[in-house]
Amino acid sequence: MAASLVEVHIRINGSSTTTEVEPRQLLVQHLREDHHLRGTHVGCDTSNCGACTVLLDGKAVKSCTVLAVQADGREVETVESLAAPDGTLNQLQEGFRFEHGLQCGFCTPGMLMACTSLLANNPDPSELEIRQSLEGNLCRCTGYEMIVRSVRWAAEHRAGREGEK
Amino acid sequence: MIPSKFDYLRVESAAEAIAALTQHGSEAKLLAGGHSLLPLMKLRLANPEVLIDMGHIDDLRYIRDAGHQVAVGALTTLDDLTSAHLLKTAAPLLATAAATVGDPQVRTCGTIGGTLVHGDPAGDLPAVAIAMRADLVIEGPSGSRVVSADDFFLGFLETAVAADELLTEIRFPKMDGVGWSFQKFNRRAQDYAIVGVALVSGGGQCGVGLVNMASRPLRSEAVESAVRGGASYEDASEVAADGTEPSQDLNASADYRRHLARVLVGRALVEAASRKH
Numbered sequence: 222m223a224a225s226l227v228e229v230h231i232r233i234n235g236s237s238t239t240t241e242v243e244p245r246q247l248l249v250q251h252l253r254e255d256h257h258l259r260g261t262h263v264g265c266d267t268s269n270c271g272a273c274t275v276l277l278d279g280k281a282v283k284s285c286t287v288l289a290v291q292a293d294g295r296e297v298e299t300v301e302s303l304a305a306p307d308g309t310l311n312q313l314q315e316g317f318r319f320e321h322g323l324q325c326g327f328c329t330p331g332m333l334m335a336c337t338s339l340l341a342n343n344p345d346p347s348e349l350e351i352r353q354s355l356e357g358n359l360c361r362c363t364g365y366e367m368i369v370r371s372v373r374w375a376a377e378h379r380a381g382r383e384g385e386k
Numbered sequence: 387m388i389p390s391k392f393d394y395l396r397v398e399s400a401a402e403a404i405a406a407l408t409q410h411g412s413e414a415k416l417l418a419g420g421h422s423l424l425p426l427m428k429l430r431l432a433n434p435e436v437l438i439d440m441g442h443i444d445d446l447r448y449i450r451d452a453g454h455q456v457a458v459g460a461l462t463t464l465d466d467l468t469s470a471h472l473l474k475t476a477a478p479l480l481a482t483a484a485a486t487v488g489d490p491q492v493r494t495c496g497t498i499g500g501t502l503v504h505g506d507p508a509g510d511l512p513a514v515a516i517a518m519r520a521d522l523v524i525e526g527p528s529g530s531r532v533v534s535a536d537d538f539f540l541g542f543l544e545t546a547v548a549a550d551e552l553l554t555e556i557r558f559p560k561m562d563g564v565g566w567s568f569q570k571f572n573r574r575a576q577d578y579a580i581v582g583v584a585l586v587s588g589g590g591q592c593g594v595g596l597v598n599m600a601s602r603p604l605r606s607e608a609v610e611s612a613v614r615g616g617a618s619y620e621d622a623s624e625v626a627a628d629g630t631e632p633s634q635d636l637n638a639s640a641d642y643r644r645h646l647a648r649v650l651v652g653r654a655l656v657e658a659a660s661r662k663h
């Protein structure tokens with residue numbers, strides 16, 4: 222059976238895109254292959270590891286378990302959206318740098334996006350809340366301790382909080 | 387892996403979904419949040435020729451006060467359930483159990499209708515539907531019908547929803563001060579329960595749904611009648627494995643699952659009593 226192509230309109234990192242895709246194409250493939258956004262990783266391809274986490278309409282999803290056609294008409298943000306165009310890291314990325322929240326870095330894009338979604342709803346999460354919101358993200362290197370500290374660093378250094386004690 | 391090829395059909399209403407099902411019959415599959423179906427399709431364990439995407443039917447995504455019940459649209463996400471204000475008082479068991487399903491990313495996509503229709507004995511929300519004695523609204527070519535949770539879960543991954551039908555709404559009786567508890571035993575945060583218990587008790591009623599204690603989501607008649615008959619928590623939890631047929635796998639032997647059911651029902655009864663008001 223020749224499945225026909227479907228046109229999808231997805232806003233990716235603030236830019237409107239229109240692409241013809243096979244309906245079976247996964248969102249992660251769409252991002253990496255059609256839009257060359259290779260920051261989003263595929264770790265397990267079975268919705269376990271969270272390396273492929275992106276934001277879909279502002280909420281964290283595993284892009285290996287979403288079809289590109291399901292994102293039609295919606296907004297996707299990937300790890301590439303975090304730093305400023307000149308490469309300046311945002312507060313969360315700065316936290317990962319400062320607290321050594323990564324070793325090999327493979328899980329990091331997913332960790333960053335899951336934490337972005339957390340901090341958007343809860344700018345000052347407790348350690349427990351951070352751990353709970355990372356239940357869907359696996360790291361084989363850091364033991365999580367430093368990732369949790371990185372997120373706390375970002376919360377403590379968030380814009381508008383300077384001078385608070 | 388990538389799913390095998392299929393034709394993609396997007397529907398905008400329940401009526402369109404039913405029409406598409408009627409036209410394509412058993413070759414078609416409905417796609418809601420996709421977190422049960424897509425993994426199966428990626429493993430090529432499910433190979434529908436036509437995928438009917440309901441993800442854009444916003445009319446089926448709601449949580450409403452309906453008198454003595456709370457009506458939940460089938461496409462309401464698990465994340466919606468965990469954050470809904472109405473559920474915090476009217477159905478805290480549902481909100482709490484939903485917050486333990488999978489992980490945050492899964493809950494963004496996964497829907498209540500999807501998880502119920504999947505009919506997985508290891509699923510958390512089927513046990514909640516059983517414990518709370520929810521009613522399920524099924525629509526098909528000849529209209530709609532209402533089925534009780536007991537008549538909904540028929541067997542392993544098998545529910546009362548026929549091939550040309552669609553689950554549209556789930557109605558949960560309001561809990562209004564009744565005690566409740568959700569117990570889930572697993573070894574890693576995002577895992578399925580090895581055994582789980584959803585329980586409501588108080589005001590002369592008792593509902594107990596067991597997770598992973600048979601080939602389908604199961605009501606514990608034994609515990610319910612013990613509690614209604616005024617048994618102590620110890621005696622009521624002793625019968626928790628009666629009438630069950632747990633499987634065995636790498637996580638647990640059948641005997642260990644029976645043991646867990648007794649322990650978790652005991653804990654659930656104690657916790658529910660502490661919440662009654």
Ligand code: FES
Pocket residue numbers: 262263264265266267268269270271272273274283284285286
């Ligand atoms: S690659 Fe998507 S969860 Fe692992």
Ligand code: FES
Pocket residue numbers: 322323324325326327328329359360361362363
């Ligand atoms: S830093 Fe290596 S997997 Fe997380």
